[in-house]
Amino acid sequence: MIETEKQEFLTGLFEAAVTAADAHAALSQNLPSKPKGRTVVIGAGKGAAQLAAAFEDLWNGELSGVVVTRYGYACPTRQIRVMEAAHPVPDSAGIAATRALFEAVDGLGPDDLVVALVCGGGSALLPCPPDGLELADEQALNEALLASGAPIGVMNAIRKHASGIKGGRLAAAAYPARVISLVVSDVPGDDPAQVASGPTVPDAVTLADTLSMIEARGLLLPPAVLERMAPAPSPDDPVFERNEVRVVASARLSLEAAARASEAKGIPAVILSDAIEGEADVIGQMHAAIAREVAIQGRPFKAPVVILSGGETTVTLRHKDGRGGRNTAFLLGFAQAIEGLQGITALAADTDGIDGSEDNAGAFANGKTAARMRAAGVDPADALRRNDAWGAFDAAGALFVPGPTGTNVNDFRAILIAP
Missing domain, CATH: 3.40.1480.10 (MOFRL domain)
Structure with missing residues (x-):
């Protein structure tokens, strides 16, 4: 040659x-059964819009919802709203998108179904500073992590304990609705709790574990963020009992x-x-x-x-x-x-x-x-x-x-x- x-x-x-990670092919074999109540689709990541469009084509029934993707990555959808935000450093549009996701799952009941379409890039697209912090603090944290050279598992552990949406918090907000997370994995080992810092998938890594990681690597993070890090939901919390997670595409x-x-x-x-x-x-x-x-x-x-x-x-x-x-x-x-x-x-x-x-x-x-x-x-x-x-x-x-x-x-x- x-x-x-x-x-x-x-x-x-x-x-x-x-092509092996095509949204339509990935979802076609992983559609959940229809609920008695409503079907709400949420999602985040660089391929979230394409996943939403594919889900609309495959789903036979009424649905609503919202997903967020990176600027320039949107595609046409009929029923699911697509929002765009900044990546890799979050912006105010990401704050608005995070708010829209919480609003989409608010007030649901046990007969309702939430389908979470999650893929890589969602960490930056879903800024949600905890009480006492601002967007600028989360931006500073993201910039520090990106410059640190730390592996993705360490970065995501830190993000989960300094966020109001990551580490399963979005799924917890949807309770008592059932949440099915359909995940396109972009992380080594395909741990779904790591993809997009797991907005709908809780992680067993604790705050103490995370603080030990920070100390062991000598990571220099914004002091205001360190002071306000808090425990993320535990995987054995009853709010996650009916939920399901499926990795539908991977490296x-x-x-x-x-x-x-x-x-x-x-x-x-x-x-x-x-x-x-x-x-x-x-x-x-x-x-x-x-x-x-x-x-x-x-x-x-x-x-x-x-x-x-x-x-x-x-x-x-x-x-x-x-x-x-x-x-x-x-x-x-x-x-x-x-x-x-x-x-x-x-x-x-x-x-x-x-x-x-x-x-x-x-x-x-x-x-x-x-x-x-x-x-x-x-x-x-x-x-x-x-x-x-x-x-x-x-x-x-x-x-x-x-x-x-x-x-x-x-x-x-x-x-x-x-x-």
Whole structure:
């Protein structure tokens, strides 16, 4: 294959992964039974509007409700109201959307059904500062967490204990109605309580556990927020007794779909893991070491082969004006580690279509990418230090820009190794 053909092949695998998380397909096998009373749909996340539209098409009966998604991610719906708010740092529109969700579940009875459509991105889209705090406090908390490099589980534990909606509080507000949460997982391990910080799914992680995490990592959080953190609802609270949670799409299912698509083209595929975490550029170097071993030594896999992985890496921000996200940071570490090697081409992209601060989902890299960056006047090592992975790949002409996909099952990484 020539390089453009390799990129087209990897793009096809990305599309297969995204298609496996399609809203209509994900929901069609997971519709709840009709209630005696009303059906109210609520939801949040980057793919919430598409989930709402699909649910309307699939549901045979009356319904109402509201979902919130990121600016620019809305789609037409008939009965369910779609609101937009800011991501990754919350804004006042998110406050209004949070209020609308609580209003939608207010006054329901035991014969009513609440269907919660939850996917990645909901944490930022649902700001709800507890008493004594303002939106600015929650914004400061989010910015501190995003810059910390902490894994998603730690960030979400903190968010849940500093919020009036996360950690199951929205489901508790719907009591005594029954709540069915249909979750598109974007978190390592597919724990539904972690997706969007679990607005309808309580978590067993306690406030004491969370404070220990903060201390162990030396996280610097806004003092006002620390002072007002409070226990989240416990999973054994009777208000959750009739509720149900289903993970309807996930990184695992998407990676398996990509593997099948590769094998259909005659190239074997292996999945390293769907739950890889860690500093993005370091994880990139680790993937590069495996790719080098395959290309040079023919182990632990024989070429041709596609190596797939997913999960959620992190980027420790050193410069607030940095551009890009964790997938381009991953590839910047990867590109430098495979420099000069032939036969290796990689795609790393966020399945929601947007990687961090810009309009790209990720980028492509091969053994010539780092040299192309230098030829364009960009030192890749310096770009990594400045958190400007986007600028480096833009200079190399290697950005991957599919646009918003309408779903979100976290990061997608595919490395093609061909003799």
